[in-house]
Amino acid sequence: MSMTKIAFAGALGCAVLAGSALAQQALPIPPLQHAVPSDGLNAAQMRGQDVFRTTCEHCHGPGRGMPGTSSLAVKYQDTAPAIPALIEERTDLTPELVEFFVRNGSGAMAPYRKTEVSDDQLADLAAYLSRPRP
Amino acid sequence: MPMLPPGISQETFDQALARFREAVGGDNVYSSDEDVALYRDAYSPFWGEPEEKLASAAVAPATTEEVQAVARIANELHIPIYPISTGRNLAYGGSAPPYSGSVVLDLKRMNRVLEVDERGAYALVEPGVSYFDLYNHITERGLDVWIDPPDPGWGSVIGNALDGGGGWTAYPFRDHFGAHCGMEVVLANGEVVRTGMGAVPGSKTWQQNRWGCGPWVDGLFRQSNFAIVTKMGFHLMPRPEAFISANVSVQNDQDVIPMMDTLNLLENMHQVNGSTGLGAGFGGGGAWSCTVPIYGPERVIREQMAFAKAKFEEIPGATVNVGELIRTPLTPEQYEQVRLVNFGIPNLSTFAMLTRSPMNPNPAGGHIGFSPLIPRTGEGLLEFRDFYRDNLEEVTQGENLGIVGPVFMTNWERSLVALIMFPIGRDVEMNRKMRAAFTRWVELAAERGWAEYRSPVAFMDEVADTYSFNDHALRRLRETLKDAIDPNGIISAGRYGVWPKHLRQT
Numbered sequence: 001m002s003m004t005k006i007a008f009a010g011a012l013g014c015a016v017l018a019g020s021a022l023a024q025q026a027l028p029i030p031p032l033q034h035a036v037p038s039d040g041l042n043a044a045q046m047r048g049q050d051v052f053r054t055t056c057e058h059c060h061g062p063g064r065g066m067p068g069t070s071s072l073a074v075k076y077q078d079t080a081p082a083i084p085a086l087i088e089e090r091t092d093l094t095p096e097l098v099e100f101f102v103r104n105g106s107g108a109m110a111p112y113r114k115t116e117v118s119d120d121q122l123a124d125l126a127a128y129l130s131r132p133r134p
Numbered sequence: 135m136p137m138l139p140p141g142i143s144q145e146t147f148d149q150a151l152a153r154f155r156e157a158v159g160g161d162n163v164y165s166s167d168e169d170v171a172l173y174r175d176a177y178s179p180f181w182g183e184p185e186e187k188l189a190s191a192a193v194a195p196a197t198t199e200e201v202q203a204v205a206r207i208a209n210e211l212h213i214p215i216y217p218i219s220t221g222r223n224l225a226y227g228g229s230a231p232p233y234s235g236s237v238v239l240d241l242k243r244m245n246r247v248l249e250v251d252e253r254g255a256y257a258l259v260e261p262g263v264s265y266f267d268l269y270n271h272i273t274e275r276g277l278d279v280w281i282d283p284p285d286p287g288w289g290s291v292i293g294n295a296l297d298g299g300g301g302w303t304a305y306p307f308r309d310h311f312g313a314h315c316g317m318e319v320v321l322a323n324g325e326v327v328r329t330g331m332g333a334v335p336g337s338k339t340w341q342q343n344r345w346g347c348g349p350w351v352d353g354l355f356r357q358s359n360f361a362i363v364t365k366m367g368f369h370l371m372p373r374p375e376a377f378i379s380a381n382v383s384v385q386n387d388q389d390v391i392p393m394m395d396t397l398n399l400l401e402n403m404h405q406v407n408g409s410t411g412l413g414a415g416f417g418g419g420g421a422w423s424c425t426v427p428i429y430g431p432e433r434v435i436r437e438q439m440a441f442a443k444a445k446f447e448e449i450p451g452a453t454v455n456v457g458e459l460i461r462t463p464l465t466p467e468q469y470e471q472v473r474l475v476n477f478g479i480p481n482l483s484t485f486a487m488l489t490r491s492p493m494n495p496n497p498a499g500g501h502i503g504f505s506p507l508i509p510r511t512g513e514g515l516l517e518f519r520d521f522y523r524d525n526l527e528e529v530t531q532g533e534n535l536g537i538v539g540p541v542f543m544t545n546w547e548r549s550l551v552a553l554i555m556f557p558i559g560r561d562v563e564m565n566r567k568m569r570a571a572f573t574r575w576v577e578l579a580a581e582r583g584w585a586e587y588r589s590p591v592a593f594m595d596e597v598a599d600t601y602s603f604n605d606h607a608l609r610r611l612r613e614t615l616k617d618a619i620d621p622n623g624i625i626s627a628g629r630y631g632v633w634p635k636h637l638r639q640t
C-alpha cells in the first residue's frame with residue numbers, strides 16, 4: 001500500500017466507522033494493552049517494564065497501530081526458530097543488544113538521548129527485556 | 135572528541151563546558167563522542183557525509199534560571215547554542231543543529247505541566263512536556279478537555295508549535311502556534327521576557343488574552359532563532375460531545391472546483407471545523423473526494439451535517455455518505471477503530487508509513503517532506519496535480535526514487551499544503567538523488583508562486599530564498615531583528631535561513 005493510501009485511509013477511517021447504539025459513558029480512554037504481566041519480576045525488571053510502558057510500548061506493544069511490532073513481524077517472518085514480533089516476548093535479547101538498539105536506533109526508530117532514557121533507565125530496560133524466562 | 139564550534143578555541147570551549155557544568159550540574163552536560171552522537175538527525179539527508187550537521191556538545195538545564203545561566207555563558211564566550219524541546223523533529227532535522235558545532239540546549243528535562251485550567255480550557259507547559267505527558271496529566275485528573283496531538287505523540291507541545299506543526303482535531307486547535315496564548319522566553323543575554331498579559335505582574339489572564347497591549351512579539355519566536363522559549367500557554371478544546379464526518383466524492387476533474395468552493399464556504403462559515411482529508415484523482419482525470427469532519431454537540435452537528443450535505447449535493451453527480459455519529463469519550467471498541475489523533479489521543483502509529491510491511495520489506499527508514507502552500511481551490515488542486523505529474527520524470531531523472539505524494543493537508547485554516555515525501559536512509563547515493571530532487575521541486579514550485587510552510591534543516595536556506603519579494607526585503611528585516619535581539623548571534627544560527635552577521639554570505 002502506498003503512503004498516500006495510508007494517509008488517506010487514516011483521514012477517511014473515521015468517516016466509515018461502523019457500530020451502533022454507542023451510549024455515552026464516562027469511561028477513561030483504555031490504556032495500552034500490555035503483552036507481559038508484572039508478576040514475578042524483580043525490582044530492576046519492574047522498573048524496566050515501567051520504562052518500556054511509557055517509552056517503547058507505543059510502537060512495540062501488542063494490538064493495532066504498532067509500527068515496531070508490525071515491522072519486526074515482517075523482518076522475522078521467515079526465521080526459524082521463530083522470533084516473536086513482540087520484543088517483550090523475545091528470549092534472544094541480551095542487555096548489550098537492547099542498549100545498542102536504544103542508543104543507535106534501527107530504521108525508522110530514532111535513537112534515544114540520555115535526557116529521554118538515562119543510563120540507569122536503560123540498564124533497567126535491558127534487565128527487563130533480557131530477563132531469564134522459566 | 136566531538137567537533138569544536140567553528141572559530142572557538144579548545145581552551146575557550148573547555149572553559150564554556152566547565153561553566154555549563156557549574157550551571158546545570160556535571161551529569162547534564164554531554165561532551166563525549168558517544169553522548170553527542172545521540173543528537174545526530176536519524177533522518178538526515180546528509181547522514182555520514184561531510185555536510186551532515188553535528189553538535190559539539192549538549193547541555194540540559196532543568197529550570198528557566200539554568201537556561202538563563204547557560205545563555206549568559208554562551209553569550210559571553212560566543213558559543214553557538216541550539217535549543218530543542220523534545221528534539222523529535224524527525225523529517226525536519228531531528229535534534230541536530232543547522233549550524234555544525236552548535237551546543238544543543240536540550241530542554242527535555244523541563245517537563246512540568248504548570249497548569250491545566252479546565253474552566254478556562256487552557257494549559258501552561260514547559261518545553262519538555264510531550265503530547266503524551268499532557269494527555270496523561272489531563273486524563274489522570276479526569277479533566278474534560280482535549281489536546282490536539284500531531285501524528286507523533288512523543289513530540290513537544292512547545293517544540294511542535296515553534297516549528298509550525300499541526301494536528302488533527304478541530305480548528306483553531308490544530309494550528310498549534312495559532313492556538314498558543316502567552317510565552318516566556320529567555321533572550322541571548324539571559325534576560326527573561328513574558329509576552330502578552332504575562333508581562334503584567336499579578337496578571338491572571340496570561341492564557342486568556344494573547345495580545346496584551348502594544349506590539350505583539352510572539353510571532354517572532356515561530357520558526358526563528360531570536361530566543362529560547364521556556365514556557366508557553368495553549369488553548370485547549372473542551373471535549374466535544376460528538377463527532378460526525380461525511381465522505382464526498384465527485385466524478386470529474388472539473389467538479390473538484392465546486393467541491394472545494396463548498397468545503398471552503400462551510401469552513402469559512404465555521405460550520406465544518408475538522409481537518410478535511412482530500413482524495414485525489416491521480417490516475418489522471420476522475421474522481422476527487424473530501425471528508426467533512428465536524429465536532430460539537432450532537433444536536434448541533436447533526437444540523438450542520440444536514441446543511442453541509444445539502445450544499446455538496448448541489449454539485450451534479452456528487453455523492454455524500456454521512457458516517458455514523460460518534461459520541462465521546464470513545465468506547466473501547468471505537469478506540470480500536472478510529473484514527474486516534476482525530477480524537478485528541480496521542481500515539482505513534484504514523485511511523486508505520488516508514489517501517490517494514492509486506493509490500494515494502496526493506497524501507498529506507500526515514501523521510502523528509504517537501505510541503506508547499508498552494509491555493510486552496512479546485513483550480514489549485516488541478517494545477518498541482520498536473521505540475522506533479524508533468525515534472526516527476528524530470529525531477530527524478532526518470533528513476534523510481536520511491537517519492538510519495540502528494541498528500542494534501544488542511545491543518546491550517548484557509549490553507550492547503552501539498553506534501554511530497556522522500557525516503558531517506560543510509561544509502562549516500564540515494565540520499566544525494568533525493569536532495570537533488572527536493573531542490574528541484576523547491577525551484578519549480580517557486581516559479582509558480584508556491585513556497586513551503588516548513589522546511590527540513592537541510593533546505594532552510596533554499597526555501598528562505600524563495601521568499602524573495604523586493605530583493606529579499608523580508609530576509610533583510612529578519613536579519614536586522616536578529617542583530618538587534620541576539621547581537622553575538624549565538625541562538626540557532628541558520629534556522630529558517632536567518633544567519634547572524636558573522637556567518638552571513640553576502
Ligand SMILES: Cc1cc2nc3c(=O)[nH]c(=O)nc-3n(C[C@H](O)[C@H](O)[C@H](O)COP(=O)(O)OP(=O)(O)OC[C@H]3O[C@@H](n4cnc5c(N)ncnc54)[C@H](O)[C@@H]3O)c2cc1C
Nearest residue numbers: 218219220221222223224284285289290293294299300363
Ligand atoms: C512519520 C512522521 C509523521 C509526522 N507527522 C506530523 C504531524 O502530524 N504534524 C506535525 O506537526 N509534524 C509531524 N511530523 C514532524 C515532526 O516529527 C513533529 O512536528 C515533531 O512534533 C517535532 O519535534 P518535537 O515536537 O520534538 O520538537 P523539537 O524537536 O523539540 O523542536 C522543533 C524545533 O523547534 C525549535 N525549538 C524547539 N524548542 C525550542 C525552544 N524551547 N526554544 C526555541 N526554539 C525551540 C528548534 O529549532 C527545534 O529543532 C511528523 C514526522 C514524521 C517522521
